Every structure is written in C-alpha cells, then in structure tokens.
Amino acid sequence: MGKGENMERVARRSPLSIGSTDDRPADAASVRQDLVLESVSYAIAGRQVVKDISLTVRDGEFFTLLGPSGCGKTTLLRLIAGFESPQTGSISLGATRLEGLPAARRPINTVFQNYALFPHLNVAGNVAFGLRMLKWSREDIAERVDEVLGLVQLLDLRHRRVSELSGGQQQRVALARALAPSPKVLLLDEPLSALDLKLRRDMQVELKRIQTELRQTVIFVTHDQEEALSMSDRIAIMRDGDILQCETPAALYTQPADRFVAAFLGEANFLSAKLRAIDNFHATVEMRNGQTASIALGRHMPAPGEVTVMFRPEDVELGSGPGLSLTASVIQKSYLGSDLSFQLHLRDGTPVKLRSRASAAMEALRIGQQVPLSIPFEQLRIVGETR
Amino acid sequence: MAAIVNHRTSTAGSGLSLAAPAIVLAVVLGCIPLAFVVVYSLLTPASFGGVEWVASANAYRSLLFRKDLFSEELVFSPDHLMIFGRSVLLALATTVLCFAVGFPTAAYMASRSPRARKWWVLAITIPFWTSLLVRTLALMLIIGDQGLINGLLIRSGLINAPVAMLYTDFAVLLGLLYSFLPFMVLPLLSSLEKLDPRLLEAGADLYASRWRIALQIVLPNIRPGIAAGCLLVFVPALGSYVVPLILGGGRSMMAGDLIALQFGTSRNWPLGSAESVVLVLFVALAFALSNLVRRRAA
Missing domain, CATH: 2.40.50.100 (RNA polymerase II/Efflux pump adaptor protein, barrel-sandwich hybrid domain)
Structure with missing residues (x-):
C-alpha cells in the first residue's frame, strides 16, 4: 500500500467527524479495522524483549498493556507505532500490512511518555503539525485545531508556548496533537505517569470520556493496575515479553490464570x-x-x-x-x-x-x-x- | 533545596571576585590594545612608521576618499569598500559552506553511540595539532598544478593539462572551509546532543518525512548552536590573513592583508588602525545578529 493511498484515507475523513463519529462516511474507512498482531517477536542485543506475541485489538476498543517495567510493553507499542520493526511476525490494520511501513506512513499516532511536544511551536502549532505534514489546507487545519483543542478543553491556551504549560496541560496538548489527524489507532505510552495522583484521576476520566465520544481505538501502556482496571475494555498482562492473560478487567480480577496475574491486579x-x-x-x-x-x-x-x-x-x-x-x-x-x-x-x-x-x-x-x-x-x- | 539556595546566594556575593582574573585578562589583553588602536586611528602617520601625536581624521577620510594628486581635491574611491565587501562576502560564503558541510557531519556524529562520538570529535580536532600555516601549505601541495589531485587526474588520463585550482577564490574558500569547519561542527554537535530524540520520533509519528524532520524540528531547536557556530566561523574568516595570502596568492586583497600592509610596507599606522576599527565594527554587528537569533530561540 502506497503512502499516498494511506494518507488519503486519513485525510478523507471529514474534519468535522470528530464529535459525531456516528456519521462516518460509508466508504472503506468505515469498515471495522482491527489491529492484528501475529507471532510478533523482537530481540535487542540478543535478548528477546517481545516473545511471539499474537493479539487482536478491536476497532473502537480501549486496550491496555499492563505489566511491570521491563516487561516489553513499551517495546510492543513502539513496534505498532513503527519506531522498531519486528524480526518475525506480522502487524496489520484491517487489510493493511503495517510491518513494512515506516512510522510516518502508519495512520497511528502516539502520545509519548514525556509528551515530546515541539518546544519551538506554540500549542496550536503543535496540534497542527501532523495536519501540516498531511498537507491539509490552511482553513481545514485551523478548523480542526480548534475542534481538537475544544475537545481537550485548551482553546484558551492555543497561543501559549508549551514551556509555559503545567504538566496536565502539556498532557492535553500531546493528546490533542495525536488526535488531530484522526488516527485509526491512538497509542498512549504511560501518559499519566508524570502527573500527581489527583490530576491523574481527573485525566483518567477525561481520557475515557474522549475515547468513548470518538469511539477511538486506543492502546494504552501502563504499570498502574488501578488505572488499567478503571479505563480498559480489555487488558493484556505482560511479563518478560510474554502476554500472560488478556481479558476484560473483571475477568482478570475474578479469574486470574496464574499467581503473577492474581498478585499484580489487586491483592x-x-x-x-x-x-x-x-x-x-x-x-x-x-x-x-x-x-x-x-x-x-x-x-x-x-x-x-x-x-x-x-x-x-x-x-x-x-x-x-x-x-x-x-x-x-x-x-x-x-x-x-x-x-x-x-x-x-x-x-x-x-x-x-x-x-x-x-x-x-x-x-x-x-x-x-x-x-x-x-x-x-x-x-x-x-x-x-x-x- | 536549601543547600542549592545557599550556594546560589554565595556565588552571587563572591561572583565579582571569582570573575576578577577573567576581567583583568579581558581588560589588559582586550580593551587596552583596542583603545590603542582607536587612539592611533585618530593620529597622524609618522614618516617611517609609528605615529605623530597630532590629532587627525585623515585615516577615516581615506577609507572612502583619496586626494587628487594635482588638485588636492577629495575624490570618492571605492577601493576600501571593495576590499571590505569582498572579505565580508568571502566570510559569509565560508560560513554558509561550513554549515552545509558541518550540519550533516554533526548530525551523523550525534547519531553515533557516545563512545564512537568521542572518537569522531577527536578526529575533527586532530588538524589543530599542527599550525594553520602548515595545514595551509599542505593544502597547497594537494591542489597545486603539480599537486596530488592534478597528478592523479592527469595520470588517469581524465585531463591533459592541470586544472587551475591554486591561487583562485575556490582555493581560498576551500582553505577557509578546511580551517574553520571544526568551529561549526562542535557547537552544532553540542546542540544536537541536547535535542530530545523523542522529538524526532514524534515528527515521524506525525507523518513528517526525514527531510521535513530535519528542516522543521531539528533546525529550529538547535538555533543557539547554529548562531554560535556561524559566529565562530564568520568572525575569524572575516579577519583571516594567512589562508587568503597563501592560497589566493595575494592576487586579490582581503581586509586582513590590507591591514597588514598598512602596518608593514605602507607605514601608515593610523590608516591600518582605522581599517581595524571598521573590521571590529563588522564583528560587533555579527555578534549582535547572533545574539538576536539566540534570544529569539530562548
């Protein structure tokens, strides 16, 4: 699949579709697009970081990768984003094979752990970046930026420098920036870990609201079991590059398959x-x-x-x-x-x-x-x- | 926290005394000689070098005008302007060239592991182990008519007669590029090292090609390094003396040659001083510009 075709599919979605995903156009883009990983393995310096992982993330699902640090969850996310390529296995989104595509050609956007906001651009400039790269028209960009900033309740701060924002505000800008191009899959790499407890709880609610509103497919990486339990449709518990169990939060809590899962989720x-x-x-x-x-x-x-x-x-x-x-x-x-x-x-x-x-x-x-x-x-x- | 605050306040208190040696050096080696130059530029030349303590603005006047031999009238003369203009152009060209070569070099070095990077920095600084004069003469041997490049080209049958490279503007630019490249690479490298690699990933994630990542994310975020590098190349290139003299063959005069001439053969110290003052003003202008860039970046 060529770059143009891919980009077009991202761009074709009306910039207005954000608040009302019900009326997505009935073209190829509206067909359910599950993210499917098959036997994905990744080793770095001889160490298997991701071991033969297969999983399906359904269209519109809030999917969480949960595990202690070093379990391979961030690496798995990077494989999906396209920052690393798996040595074996395949990753596909709907009918599109992703593993050969570089990050810049995948209709997938990431909220980074430290946000990675562009310090030389203001809030609106950060949010507009992806749209500019997709060559949207100036008017469309302005409209879309307003829309997404409204969604994360940052319209008032659009002209601020990102260095003048609080941690919670930066987090929202990062979210808005990743949402702006209407990605098929939104990846979140421990986005709340830098926030204090109260703010984190608020952002959890906020994030879940936005995800539900947009029916956005989300893959969320965290080591915080409470966060995972409260937000996810399904959770995959990871350890040493393996997925131990992958189910709904309730099933994981009441029917843990093994000792690690039982001890990691709750007491x-x-x-x-x-x-x-x-x-x-x-x-x-x-x-x-x-x-x-x-x-x-x-x-x-x-x-x-x-x-x-x-x-x-x-x-x-x-x-x-x-x-x-x-x-x-x-x-x-x-x-x-x-x-x-x-x-x-x-x-x-x-x-x-x-x-x-x-x-x-x-x-x-x-x-x-x-x-x-x-x-x-x-x-x-x-x-x-x-x- | 308290320790940090204490530390801060104590440095602020003793700041002046700590900076004293530097201030003394700057005054003795910088300000006083510069003051001499300024004063000399306002005096009358003595017949055999040196100055007579008679105030005169003649030196500055002769930067733009010359006296007609017969009528003693002042006639506009662009000679000085041409020489200074040439020097500024050449220094600018050197700066641009150094950036064009230095940025990819620094970007490559920054992408290596810290261990490998140390070796690259060493490799970049090795030329400084010998004097500029030796390096320039070596360059002469390489690009001369009987030099390495022409020798190889003739032996391989690509050309019949040597290509004239030495004693051209090309030779001067090459020499300046070679001499000042490290001054561009090192500040760029230190800026690039501070750049968060996640910003590049964020760019790729947001559909930017490698080219656009370089132009729209890397360049704007290393502006302080670019400003420092350009300044470090432009300033010495503007006053360079040895390289244009040897590689340019003294065919076209540069600001450095001109000043040397006034203190040497021409024995017109006030004129040489006036020319130096003008050169210093150009440098000050460059500093102001680079400060502006840096302040906007901060």
Missing part, C-alpha cells in the same frame, strides 16, 4: 493444596489443614499433584462460617479510610491478608490475637504457578 492470598479429583467443571482439593474444597474451574487447568489456591483479601470473613476455615494470628492492622486491612499468619507461617469495611468487631481485634477466618468456597480459585 491476593495463596495457599497450597493437593488435587484429589477433577471433572469438567470442578476440582476437589485437599487443603493443608485436611479440609477438602470443591472449586469451580477457571482459566487454569490444574495438573495432578500440588496446586495453588487463591482468594482475595475482601472475601475473607471474620469468624467461623461455611467454606474454608482457617485459624490465624493478627500481625498488623492498618486503617485505610473506609476499610481496615489486616496482616495475619496461619500456624505454619503462611501470610493471609484480610480487608473489610470497618466494624466494631474488626476494630476490636488486637495484634497477636488468634482469630477464626472463613472463605466461601465459591471465592476460591485454582491458579497456575507463574513460570
């Missing part, structure tokens, strides 16, 4: 147990204390022998009840506003976390006290041990 307790029996829907395990539990099968298919049972701190109940019963001593107690959090140890020293709304019974617990705990069987999950 998790792990107990080891022995697999006794397994059928199509349930596994029967024997816990260390001799109790047997029947656990619904989730994303992980356990093998005979030792298995890992996971449950969330908020599912642990104080007192004996139906379900898994444990006895633990209180090690630490922390106050989290609406909630109380406890660190406990089982007799064999296994740590267990408990989190609950503050109540009189909870407040009364003292450090060192032995307490009975129970976890409903339906809250137990069997997870894999991360390789």
Whole structure:
C-alpha cells in the first residue's frame, strides 16, 4: 500500500467527524479495522524483549498493556507505532500490512511518555503539525485545531508556548496533537505517569470520556493496575515479553490464570493444596489443614499433584462460617479510610491478608490475637504457578 | 533545596571576585590594545612608521576618499569598500559552506553511540595539532598544478593539462572551509546532543518525512548552536590573513592583508588602525545578529 493511498484515507475523513463519529462516511474507512498482531517477536542485543506475541485489538476498543517495567510493553507499542520493526511476525490494520511501513506512513499516532511536544511551536502549532505534514489546507487545519483543542478543553491556551504549560496541560496538548489527524489507532505510552495522583484521576476520566465520544481505538501502556482496571475494555498482562492473560478487567480480577496475574491486579492470598479429583467443571482439593474444597474451574487447568489456591483479601470473613476455615494470628492492622486491612499468619507461617469495611468487631481485634477466618468456597480459585 | 539556595546566594556575593582574573585578562589583553588602536586611528602617520601625536581624521577620510594628486581635491574611491565587501562576502560564503558541510557531519556524529562520538570529535580536532600555516601549505601541495589531485587526474588520463585550482577564490574558500569547519561542527554537535530524540520520533509519528524532520524540528531547536557556530566561523574568516595570502596568492586583497600592509610596507599606522576599527565594527554587528537569533530561540 502506497503512502499516498494511506494518507488519503486519513485525510478523507471529514474534519468535522470528530464529535459525531456516528456519521462516518460509508466508504472503506468505515469498515471495522482491527489491529492484528501475529507471532510478533523482537530481540535487542540478543535478548528477546517481545516473545511471539499474537493479539487482536478491536476497532473502537480501549486496550491496555499492563505489566511491570521491563516487561516489553513499551517495546510492543513502539513496534505498532513503527519506531522498531519486528524480526518475525506480522502487524496489520484491517487489510493493511503495517510491518513494512515506516512510522510516518502508519495512520497511528502516539502520545509519548514525556509528551515530546515541539518546544519551538506554540500549542496550536503543535496540534497542527501532523495536519501540516498531511498537507491539509490552511482553513481545514485551523478548523480542526480548534475542534481538537475544544475537545481537550485548551482553546484558551492555543497561543501559549508549551514551556509555559503545567504538566496536565502539556498532557492535553500531546493528546490533542495525536488526535488531530484522526488516527485509526491512538497509542498512549504511560501518559499519566508524570502527573500527581489527583490530576491523574481527573485525566483518567477525561481520557475515557474522549475515547468513548470518538469511539477511538486506543492502546494504552501502563504499570498502574488501578488505572488499567478503571479505563480498559480489555487488558493484556505482560511479563518478560510474554502476554500472560488478556481479558476484560473483571475477568482478570475474578479469574486470574496464574499467581503473577492474581498478585499484580489487586491483592491476593495463596495457599497450597493437593488435587484429589477433577471433572469438567470442578476440582476437589485437599487443603493443608485436611479440609477438602470443591472449586469451580477457571482459566487454569490444574495438573495432578500440588496446586495453588487463591482468594482475595475482601472475601475473607471474620469468624467461623461455611467454606474454608482457617485459624490465624493478627500481625498488623492498618486503617485505610473506609476499610481496615489486616496482616495475619496461619500456624505454619503462611501470610493471609484480610480487608473489610470497618466494624466494631474488626476494630476490636488486637495484634497477636488468634482469630477464626472463613472463605466461601465459591471465592476460591485454582491458579497456575507463574513460570 | 536549601543547600542549592545557599550556594546560589554565595556565588552571587563572591561572583565579582571569582570573575576578577577573567576581567583583568579581558581588560589588559582586550580593551587596552583596542583603545590603542582607536587612539592611533585618530593620529597622524609618522614618516617611517609609528605615529605623530597630532590629532587627525585623515585615516577615516581615506577609507572612502583619496586626494587628487594635482588638485588636492577629495575624490570618492571605492577601493576600501571593495576590499571590505569582498572579505565580508568571502566570510559569509565560508560560513554558509561550513554549515552545509558541518550540519550533516554533526548530525551523523550525534547519531553515533557516545563512545564512537568521542572518537569522531577527536578526529575533527586532530588538524589543530599542527599550525594553520602548515595545514595551509599542505593544502597547497594537494591542489597545486603539480599537486596530488592534478597528478592523479592527469595520470588517469581524465585531463591533459592541470586544472587551475591554486591561487583562485575556490582555493581560498576551500582553505577557509578546511580551517574553520571544526568551529561549526562542535557547537552544532553540542546542540544536537541536547535535542530530545523523542522529538524526532514524534515528527515521524506525525507523518513528517526525514527531510521535513530535519528542516522543521531539528533546525529550529538547535538555533543557539547554529548562531554560535556561524559566529565562530564568520568572525575569524572575516579577519583571516594567512589562508587568503597563501592560497589566493595575494592576487586579490582581503581586509586582513590590507591591514597588514598598512602596518608593514605602507607605514601608515593610523590608516591600518582605522581599517581595524571598521573590521571590529563588522564583528560587533555579527555578534549582535547572533545574539538576536539566540534570544529569539530562548
């Protein structure tokens, strides 16, 4: 696919289509364009940074790559943007093969981690840059710049130098600059990491609003699990260049496939147990204390022998009840506003976390006290041990 | 933070005393000799060099006029203007040429790893290990009629007679380019090193070709380096003496030659001083221009 054809497709979308994507023209551009990665690998200096990754990002989806630093998520984003080329595998957008195209010919725009705003241009100049390169007419550019600056609520600052802006404002300019050419896919590389907590929360809401309004396909890279959970349609959890699990936030939280995913998204307790029996829907395990539990099968298919049972701190109940019963001593107690959090140890020293709304019974617990705990069987999950 | 503030205030307090050696040097080596030049330019030439302490504006008058031998009338003479104009043009051409060669060089160096870059900087500065005179004479051997280039061309049968390169404006420009190129490359390199590589990626991401990235992102963001480099090339090129004399063969006079002539053969020190003052004014103008560029960039 030639450059001209590609550019044309970007430019053909009416500059007015931004607020009302419903009336996208019924030409090729309106056909669903999923971003598909197939067996993409990338190594630098002999180290595999991205290992044989296949994934599909659907048109209009808010897709998040989540993982600790060094997991390869930024590299994957750079492969999609075209700043690096994969050694093997293919990347395509709709019917267009991308892996041979340089960044300047991909209808994909990026919001960089440090924003990378052009210091020699003012706010409007930055936003107009991509449109100027696409050779839009002066009037169209002016109109589009106003439109996008309105969208990120920066119209008043259009003539400011970017060095005079606050971090949050620079972030909005970077977003507006990337949105202006109506990219098929918007890439966001930890765009909120430089903002303070409160501003970050506001920007999350703002970003999600804009994404929904434009039905913009977004690939968002972050190491902040809360950010990922609150904004994404789907999340891919990455570690060491691999995608461990790729699902909706709720599915990832309630059905983690392995220990790493369970611990990375929220907090998790792990107990080891022995697999006794397994059928199509349930596994029967024997816990260390001799109790047997029947656990619904989730994303992980356990093998005979030792298995890992996971449950969330908020599912642990104080007192004996139906379900898994444990006895633990209180090690630490922390106050989290609406909630109380406890660190406990089982007799064999296994740590267990408990989190609950503050109540009189909870407040009364003292450090060192032995307490009975129970976890409903339906809250137990069997997870894999991360390789 | 408090330490930084303290540090700042203490430097501000002792700033003058810390700068004192530099100030003394600047006054003794810069201002005082310059004052001499200005004073000499307003005196009367003595018969065998030196000056007589009689005030006169004749030196400045003879920059633009000459006395008619018979009528003693003042006649406009463009000789000085021509020589200064030629010098300015040649210095400008040298500056442009140095930028045209120096920018790609600096851009290439900046794109290397820091280790490789050190070697490149060393390679750029190696010519400074010998004197300008030796380097210029070496260049003469290369481009002369019996020189390396003509020798090779004749032996390979491409030409029959040597191409005249030495003692032409081409030779002077080549010599000036060769002498002053490092002064352009090094400031450009230091500006390019400070340029955030993400800006280039952002340009590519926003559909800019390599060419447009260079013109519309790199150049505007290294303006301070360009201003410094141009100044460092233009100023010495304007006053250059050795290179035009040797490679130009003294055929066409330059401002440097002219000034040397007044203090030497012509024994007209006030005129030489007046010419120097004019040259200094040109340099000051160049400084003002480059400051303007730098201030707009900041």
